[in-house]
Amino acid sequence: MMSRTDRRPEDDPRYQRVRARLVGALLDLAATKPAEAIAVSELTSAAGVSRTTFYKHADSPAQLLASHLIDQIAPVMEPMTTLLETAEQDYLLRWRDITVDVLENVRSNRQIYGHVFGGEGESVVLAILTRYFERIYGGYVEDFAEHVVDETPTDLWKAMATSQQVHNLIAVISSWLRTGMVDSPEGVVSTYMSLAPPWQLAKFSPSGHTSLRRNRVVASLLESISNNDDERSATSRSSSGSIHE
Template identity: 50%
Template sequence: MSSTSTNRTDPRYIRSSELLRNAILELSKHHRPDDISIAELTKVAGISRGTFYSHASTPAELLANVLIEELSPRFSRISSLVHDSTNTYLLRWRDIYIDLLIHVHNHRSIYKHIFIDKPESIALGYLTTYFRTVIQEYVLGFAAHNEEPPTPLWLTMATEQQVHNTIVIITSWLETDMQTSPERAMNTFMSLVPPWQLAKLSEDGRIYLRRTRTLHSMLSSSTEAK
């Protein structure tokens, strides 16, 4: 999302990136990212305005970049999840979202500014775009294993539905002050999730739209956080 072409291996770029990362994370704990000015950010980071523009165009974009860089190694796993073995598919899908909620919890004050404060933050738009890109790969992989090729409308709706659900999971958890564990939060969501997202891969690699014993076992077991 950087606004200019830069050498990301340059020690000066790496140093300024770390300074900006620390500054935007600290400022965003106390302020809505859209309310943070470039002047304030660069002063806290101790860099020039020109250097800032080699990293992002706005503080909100910079914050989104930083958060996406941190959560991506965890959440991007969902794009290839359909290739996991039959017995672990749902558990690993659930674990990816649990990791996402742990990430949110680690930056809870920041995510509250992004997801709950009004008007809606620009940073939320960048995060939504990231979720859509990864989830679209997941849906396309799912579709490739389906018994009947889904229509373009189904693919679009399925992608947008899961993007919306991802935002709902995060927002609902934040709005309830994260009073439940990430595990319990995901069990609650999975009791409400549409059937196609709980599909099971058969031995021949096809997908059948039916609820599974794995789901029942997860929802009936005690998974409250330590």
Template identity: 30%
Template sequence: MDARSRRSRETLREAVLELSTTAPIAEVTASAICARAGVTRDTFYRHAESPVDLLADALAAEIDEAMTVLPHTDAIGDGERALLEHVRRRAEVYRGAMHPLLAAPVRHNLERSIRAGLVLWAELHPHIVPAEFADDPAAMRIAVAYAAAGTVGAVEEWLRSDDDDTERAVRLILAASPEWWLR
């Protein structure tokens, strides 16, 4: 992507994040995003299919940045904490994307990021993976999918609770996780 396109994408991401802080994403229009970003609708549609897709992209970029902690830690809880701190920081945006569950593109990107983090964690710590998963890639994909979907469900429930205690949420999600992830 050339520098101009990157600047446009960043400007659009900032605009959708700002607008979705004050209104549910279902009420945010492409025109409003364009006006806030100072770009044309053509530029918008070169970068996203819809406001919710742009929001999902913006949040995924932030999550990916937060997950860079994983290779530098020995505790999976640090990755969970980084994810939940991102969600807490953007709680109004996430709540505005829930009706009653997260909008599909937002949920998909959140789950994709968690899956990638779990796969990376297992690759960095192969000794934690039970033999039935280590020797069976399909089984490992099932374990990762289960853990990622469960984490997204827990995040949704945490958002509904209006509880902003990240440490408590980390403890609860880890307590609900299969023990082998925590070794």
């Protein structure tokens, strides 16, 4: 049994009621302008609470909004970090379902996300969301790397793959908002899948393994680039040696 001293403030019903009032007032305001433009005094007045009470919940309206948005998408997005543990054979379908659910959440908060992704200047809310996306996709990429058998993904590969996923999601949401959200979430994901990086479309064997081997055209291009780099390097060393002779 949890003792009174072990209880967290957020477990207190009074805390939850006040937070609900703050979030409700914040969502109304954030639908009309970026959270960064909302003053603490404006929010506390709308919610009917004191500034002291507000600071028990967040450091700023932007932080509170980001926290709320993450709370909303976390239940559908968190499974991405362990996707391959339970869905190796149909992981692309599960990845699609998760992303569609995220977009459904964005659509239900269209005006708010419109200010987050389309506002002028740096968005504190977007920065916090980006860090959250980095954690989720970082787990996804680490999970994927453990299933690769033909080569060991390097730390650089994993860092690039994670950044790629994060910025792709941001680009997907931004593009959808910018084009008026006329396409369905399913249509948006289908469009993205036509542009997805090859590794994300990899197939898994019955034993749960995959490969990073590229198709012939890409492999030939990479080999050509590598050979050209080697030739430039050799020429550079030769020129350097001639200068010092």
